[in-house]
Structure formats: structure tokens, C-alpha cells
Amino acid sequence: MAIRTTLGTLLAGAALAIAGNAGWAADHTLVISSWAPPTHNINAKMWPKFIEMIEEATDGRVTAEVKLGLAEAPAQMDLxxxxxxxxxxxFHGYQPGRFVTTKMIELPGYVGTSEAAAVAYWRAYEAHLKQANEHRGVKVIALHSHGGAQLQSAAPVTSLDQMAGMKVRIPGGVATDLGAALGMIGIQVPAPKVYETLASKAADGVVIPIESRAGFKLTEVAQNMYMLPGGLYRGSFAYIMSEEAFAALPADIQAALEEKVFGEPLSRAIGAIWEQGDAEGIALTEATPGNAIHHASPEDAARFDEIAGTIRAKVIEEVAATGVDAQAAYDMIRAEMAAW
Structure with a gap:
């Protein structure tokens, strides 16, 4: 078990540790493994927010440190x-076949912020999706999605028709189905490698959230962004915790974390950070010389919605095959987000 009883900051080789308040020693320090670059919002804002929340909920008895480079993104759950x-x-899309019900939040067409999506996702998980037990072996402590992903490329794309034949980094899950429906030639590359993939011309573009323009420096290698209302899809993420590490904490600390941090509170907080990141990505793009945002025409938006409808029907059927009431989960997410 990786849980520690002292607080410290580690910087060695490829591993980076971001710790909580170094002015005192917590009773328990959780070790966090993260795979995004240090400057990405996952590490710059989301993990610090998590640490802040657990410290506040436990009166400083629990803190955490973040280490980078322990494993690639697809290996995090096994780690x-x-x-x-x-x-x-x-990121659920990095492990094809391991997760199915998580595709429910990835569907195109949801209207609302990433904060609203995170809350709706958690509530639908509690009511329906957790029955599939796809995260067995770990404790799910938050669920969230990034904002609507957009096509980002070096050459300008101004219509759906131009996407056919493009070699595009697509992360998996619902995005793979959409890419195929739009005629893209999909390649799967983890998000931390999108910069080098574009810089080396191994791909013509990437489908990725807007906030990545800052976090992955895409304004340097993908100067153009094609914007569809709501995006092509939303990527599904989970914060997970070792069941053994949680069980090792005192009962009163477990109760405090469950009440004040885990579940909807943490999901909501992380969703808000994703939303802020998208706004910053748009602002950076507009302020960077040589960058441009190309908005989809009403005709292209309507055509995309027709394509998305077939994907939604396919995914709902696929999720239903797990024994989950997929239609109820979909309707719940839509209703929760619409009521935000």
C-alpha cells in the first residue's frame, strides 16, 4: 500500500511531487499518480483542489502528494x-472494452457546462451506471468530463466535408465512432503526446477539448480550431482510490471524506475547473497571432446532429446490454443538465 504518514515534496527523475501545506505534518499523506504535463490543469488546478478539499474536510489530518511519471495514462487503474x-x-477511452457505461457522458448533444455535466454524471452513476461494476477493484471518488472536444489542426478546416480522409488523433470511446462516421482516419495517441504527434506531422489534427490549447501548447502546432456547438463528444474521467488505502484510514476520516469530498462535491469542483479551462483556451487562441477559430455553419451543425443521433442510439443499446437502464441514465443526464 502506498499510503504515507509523513508529508514531503519529491522531485526525482521524471517524478514530480506537488504536496499540500508543508508547514505541518499530516497524519496521513496519500500518494497521487498523475500522467498529464505539469502545466496542464489536471496538475496545476485539479489535484491542488483535491488536496485542499481533503485537508479542509479532515482538519489537516490527511493530505496528498502528486507524482508524475509513475505509469502511462492507460495503466493508472492497474497502478x-x-x-x-x-x-x-x-480516462476511460484509453482502455477500449474495459468500460462501456462511461460512454453515456461522452455522447454529443448534451447542453450545459462541464460543471453541470459532472454533477449529472455522478447522479446518473449513483442511480444507474454503478450497477455494471466496471470499476471493480478500486473506489470511485469522483466522475467528470471535459468540455465538448473540437477538431484542432494546423491547416484550417471550415466544413464537415473537409474532415473526410484526415488523419486525426482520436482518444477512443464515442469519439472513435464519431470519427469514423465523419470519414476521419483515426489514430490513438494519449493526450500527453498530441504535441509531438502534430509537430512531427504524424497526424493532420487532433480531436481534444479546448482547454488543451493551453495545457498541451496546441496554439503552436494546431493553429486552427473548428467549433461545433457542444463539441464532438465529452471525454469521461474518474478519480479513483485504492480500496486498501481508504480502508486504512480511521473511521472518522473516512466519514468526513465521504460526506464532504467524495462523490458530488469533488465531481462538481473538478467540472468547474474544466469549464474555466475551456474559457482560457478560447481566450488564448484569440490572443495568439496566427491562430483562428472557425465556427460550424448552421447547415453543418444540423448535419452533425443527424450523425450524432445514430451514435447516441448505438451507445444506448450498447450500454443497455450491460444490464443498466441506459435510456433512463441518458434521460437523467439530459434533464439534470437542462435544469442547471
């Missing part, structure tokens, strides 16, 4: 299950 880290963030 936590093996006890090499206590907490991590996973």
Missing part, C-alpha cells in the same frame, strides 16, 4: 489496484 499509488485520474 492503483497494485498499490503503487493511492489515488489517480483515469
Amino acid at each position: 492503483v489496484m497494485d498499490g503503487a499509488a493511492d489515488v489517480s485520474i483515469i
Whole structure:
């Protein structure tokens, strides 16, 4: 088990530690494994927010430190299950076949902010999706999605028709189905490698959230962004924790974390950060010389919605095959977000 009883900051080789308040020693320090670049909002804002919340909820008895470079993004869940880290963030699309119900939040067409989506996602998980038990072996402590992903490329794209034949980095999950429906030639590359993939011309573009323009420096290698209302899809993430690490904490600390941090509170907080990141990505794009945003025409938006409808029907059927009431989960997410 990776849980520690002293607080410290580690910087060695490829591993970076971001710790909480170094002015005191917490009773328990959780080890967080993270795979995004240090400047990405996952590390710059989301993990610090998590640490702030657990410290506040436990009166400083629990804190955490973030380490980078422990494993690639697709290996994070196994890393936590093996006890090499206590907490991590996973992107469900990186593990094809392992997760199905998580595609429900990825569907195009949801209207609302990333904060609203995160709250709706958690509530639908509690009511329906958790029955599939797809995260067995770890404790799910938050669920969220990034904002609507957009096509970002070096050459300008101004219509759906131009996407056909493009070699595009697509992360998996619902995005793969949409890419195929739009005629893209999809390649799967983890998000931390999108810069080098574009810089080397190994891909013509990437489908990725707007906030990545800052976090992954895409304004340097993907100067153009094609904007569809609501985006092509929303990527699904989970914060997960080692069941053994949680069980090792005193009962009163467990209760405080469950009441004040885990679940909807943490999901909401992380969703708000994703939303802020998208706004910053748009502002950076508009302020960077040589960058441009190309908005989809009403005709292209309507055509995309027709394509998205077939994807939604396919995914709802796929999720239903797991035994989950997929239609109820979809309707719940839509209703929750519409009521925000």
C-alpha cells in the first residue's frame, strides 16, 4: 500500500511531487499518480483542489502528494489496484472494452457546462451506471468530463466535408465512432503526446477539448480550431482510490471524506475547473497571432446532429446490454443538465 504518514515534496527523475501545506505534518499523506504535463490543469488546478478539499474536510489530518511519471495514462487503474499509488485520474477511452457505461457522458448533444455535466454524471452513476461494476477493484471518488472536444489542426478546416480522409488523433470511446462516421482516419495517441504527434506531422489534427490549447501548447502546432456547438463528444474521467488505502484510514476520516469530498462535491469542483479551462483556451487562441477559430455553419451543425443521433442510439443499446437502464441514465443526464 502506498499510503504515507509523513508529508514531503519529491522531485526525482521524471517524478514530480506537488504536496499540500508543508508547514505541518499530516497524519496521513496519500500518494497521487498523475500522467498529464505539469502545466496542464489536471496538475496545476485539479489535484491542488483535491488536496485542499481533503485537508479542509479532515482538519489537516490527511493530505496528498502528486507524482508524475509513475505509469502511462492507460495503466493508472492497474497502478492503483497494485498499490503503487493511492489515488489517480483515469480516462476511460484509453482502455477500449474495459468500460462501456462511461460512454453515456461522452455522447454529443448534451447542453450545459462541464460543471453541470459532472454533477449529472455522478447522479446518473449513483442511480444507474454503478450497477455494471466496471470499476471493480478500486473506489470511485469522483466522475467528470471535459468540455465538448473540437477538431484542432494546423491547416484550417471550415466544413464537415473537409474532415473526410484526415488523419486525426482520436482518444477512443464515442469519439472513435464519431470519427469514423465523419470519414476521419483515426489514430490513438494519449493526450500527453498530441504535441509531438502534430509537430512531427504524424497526424493532420487532433480531436481534444479546448482547454488543451493551453495545457498541451496546441496554439503552436494546431493553429486552427473548428467549433461545433457542444463539441464532438465529452471525454469521461474518474478519480479513483485504492480500496486498501481508504480502508486504512480511521473511521472518522473516512466519514468526513465521504460526506464532504467524495462523490458530488469533488465531481462538481473538478467540472468547474474544466469549464474555466475551456474559457482560457478560447481566450488564448484569440490572443495568439496566427491562430483562428472557425465556427460550424448552421447547415453543418444540423448535419452533425443527424450523425450524432445514430451514435447516441448505438451507445444506448450498447450500454443497455450491460444490464443498466441506459435510456433512463441518458434521460437523467439530459434533464439534470437542462435544469442547471
